[in-house]
Amino acid sequence: MSTLVTNIGQVVTGRLEEPILDVETVYIEGGRIRELGTTTATAETTINANGLTLTPGLLDSHVHPVFGDYTPRQQTVGWCESYLHGGITSMISNGEPHLPGRPDDIESAKSLATLARKSYSKKRPGGVKVRGGTLILNGDMTEADIEDVYREGVERLKFLMPVEDRDRARDLVTWGHERDMIVLMHCGGTSLPGVKSTNAEMFVDIEPDIAAHVNGGPTPIPDDEVAKLVIETDIVLDLVLAGNQRVAVDVLKMADERNDLHRVQLGTDTPSGTGVTPLGVLLEAAFLTGMTDIAPESVICLASGNTARHHNLDTGRIEKGRPADMILMGAPKGSQAETALETLNAGTYPAIDTVFVDGEVLVHGSRNTAPAKTTTTIEGT
Ligand SMILES: [Zn+2]
Structure with a gap:
C-alpha cells in the first residue's frame, strides 16, 4: 500500500533541532515515511493536502x-x-x-x-x-x-x-x-x-x-x-x-x-x-x-x-523510515489565522482534518475540532 501526499503547506517535524521542513510532498509505503520532498509521481492513493500543515501524530x-x-x-x-x-x-x-x-x-x-x-x-x-x-x-x-x-x-x-x-x-x-x-x-x-x-x-x-x-x-x-x-x-x-x-x-x-x-x-x-x-x-x-x-x-x-x-518510541517525528503517524491540520473556519501554526500562536487549537496511523487514514474530518478552512481530497483506494 502506497500513499502520496501533495500540496502540503508546511511540515512540522517534531524535532526541536529542525522543527520545520521545507517540503511539499511525502511518500508513504508499507505504513512508513519513505520520501520527503519526493519526486515519486504516483501511488495507490493520492492525498491533496490543499495547503494544510503536516505534523507528527x-x-x-x-x-x-x-x-x-x-x-x-x-x-x-x-x-x-x-x-x-x-x-x-x-x-x-x-x-x-x-x-x-x-x-x-x-x-x-x-x-x-x-x-x-x-x-x-x-x-x-x-x-x-x-x-x-x-x-x-x-x-x-x-x-x-x-x-x-x-x-x-x-x-x-x-x-x-x-x-x-x-x-x-x-x-x-x-x-x-x-x-x-x-x-x-x-x-x-x-x-x-x-x-x-x-x-x-x-x-x-x-x-x-x-x-x-x-x-x-x-x-x-x-x-x-x-x-x-x-x-x-x-x-x-x-x-x-x-x-x-x-x-x-x-x-x-x-x-x-x-x-x-x-x-x-x-x-x-x-x-x-x-x-x-x-x-x-x-x-x-x-x-x-x-x-x-x-x-x-x-x-x-x-x-x-x-x-x-x-519513551524510546519510534513515532512522533516526520522523518524518513518512521511510522507514518501524522496529522494534516489547518486554521478553523472563521479564524483570523490562515494556517495551523498561526492558529496555535493566537492561543486557539487548530482544526484536525486528517489523521494517519501507520500510513492509514483513520480520520478525515475530525468530529471533535472545528472544521478546517480547507480540506484534503483523497483519490484512489
Ligand atoms: Zn496521572
Missing part, C-alpha cells in the same frame, strides 16, 4: 487507561477513539490505578501491568497506539519482581506514592534502568485517597526519569520546589492539562530560558477527575503557545517527538 504523555476503549473512572466508552479525533495517535499509560477494586498486593500489581501491556499490544482501541502497562511500585518489591514484569514486556515503572525507604527507592530505579525501563514519579499533592504527596528533594535523591505532572495532577508542589526540579535536575518535565496551568507556563518559560525545552513533554493526565479530554493535548499546546514566546512548531515538538524520545 500527537502523543499524550500521561493517560490512565484500564482495558480496551472503556474508562471506569468516567464510565466512558470510546474515549481512545475520541482522542484520535484530537490528533492523538499514541498514548503512554502512567499506571492503571482506576481498575475497579484494584488489589494492591505485589503479585496483583505485576499481573495488572503485564495484562494491560499485553492486551493493548494486541488491540489498538480506535486505532490508537496505547502503551499500556506501567508497574505501580511499592517498597517491598525486589529485583526479581522487576525482572518478572520486564520479561513480560512491561516498559515503565511508577512511584505513585513515595517509597519511604530511600535506599529501596533508589534500588528500584537502578533495577529498572538496568533493563532500559523508564521510571516515573508522581509529582504533587494527593491525587487519590491513599496517594501521598511528593517533594523536590525526593526527586533529587531518587532520580527517576520523569516528573509525572510537574505542574500538579491536580495539585502542584510549591513554586520554589518546582523551580528546584527544573534547575537542579535534568528530569523530564511532564506538563498536563489536569494540572495548574499557571505553573505549566512558569515551567515552560524556565525550561526555555535554560535551553531545556528538550526535557518538556505534554499530556493530559486523563481519564481522571478532570474528565475525558479528547482535545486535551491540542488545547494544552494552544494555551502554552498563546501564553509564551515559544514558536508553535516547537510546542508541537513537545507534544510529539519529545515524548517519543523520552
Whole structure:
C-alpha cells in the first residue's frame, strides 16, 4: 500500500533541532515515511493536502487507561477513539490505578501491568497506539519482581506514592534502568485517597526519569520546589492539562530560558477527575503557545517527538523510515489565522482534518475540532 501526499503547506517535524521542513510532498509505503520532498509521481492513493500543515501524530504523555476503549473512572466508552479525533495517535499509560477494586498486593500489581501491556499490544482501541502497562511500585518489591514484569514486556515503572525507604527507592530505579525501563514519579499533592504527596528533594535523591505532572495532577508542589526540579535536575518535565496551568507556563518559560525545552513533554493526565479530554493535548499546546514566546512548531515538538524520545518510541517525528503517524491540520473556519501554526500562536487549537496511523487514514474530518478552512481530497483506494 502506497500513499502520496501533495500540496502540503508546511511540515512540522517534531524535532526541536529542525522543527520545520521545507517540503511539499511525502511518500508513504508499507505504513512508513519513505520520501520527503519526493519526486515519486504516483501511488495507490493520492492525498491533496490543499495547503494544510503536516505534523507528527500527537502523543499524550500521561493517560490512565484500564482495558480496551472503556474508562471506569468516567464510565466512558470510546474515549481512545475520541482522542484520535484530537490528533492523538499514541498514548503512554502512567499506571492503571482506576481498575475497579484494584488489589494492591505485589503479585496483583505485576499481573495488572503485564495484562494491560499485553492486551493493548494486541488491540489498538480506535486505532490508537496505547502503551499500556506501567508497574505501580511499592517498597517491598525486589529485583526479581522487576525482572518478572520486564520479561513480560512491561516498559515503565511508577512511584505513585513515595517509597519511604530511600535506599529501596533508589534500588528500584537502578533495577529498572538496568533493563532500559523508564521510571516515573508522581509529582504533587494527593491525587487519590491513599496517594501521598511528593517533594523536590525526593526527586533529587531518587532520580527517576520523569516528573509525572510537574505542574500538579491536580495539585502542584510549591513554586520554589518546582523551580528546584527544573534547575537542579535534568528530569523530564511532564506538563498536563489536569494540572495548574499557571505553573505549566512558569515551567515552560524556565525550561526555555535554560535551553531545556528538550526535557518538556505534554499530556493530559486523563481519564481522571478532570474528565475525558479528547482535545486535551491540542488545547494544552494552544494555551502554552498563546501564553509564551515559544514558536508553535516547537510546542508541537513537545507534544510529539519529545515524548517519543523520552519513551524510546519510534513515532512522533516526520522523518524518513518512521511510522507514518501524522496529522494534516489547518486554521478553523472563521479564524483570523490562515494556517495551523498561526492558529496555535493566537492561543486557539487548530482544526484536525486528517489523521494517519501507520500510513492509514483513520480520520478525515475530525468530529471533535472545528472544521478546517480547507480540506484534503483523497483519490484512489
Ligand atoms: Zn496521572
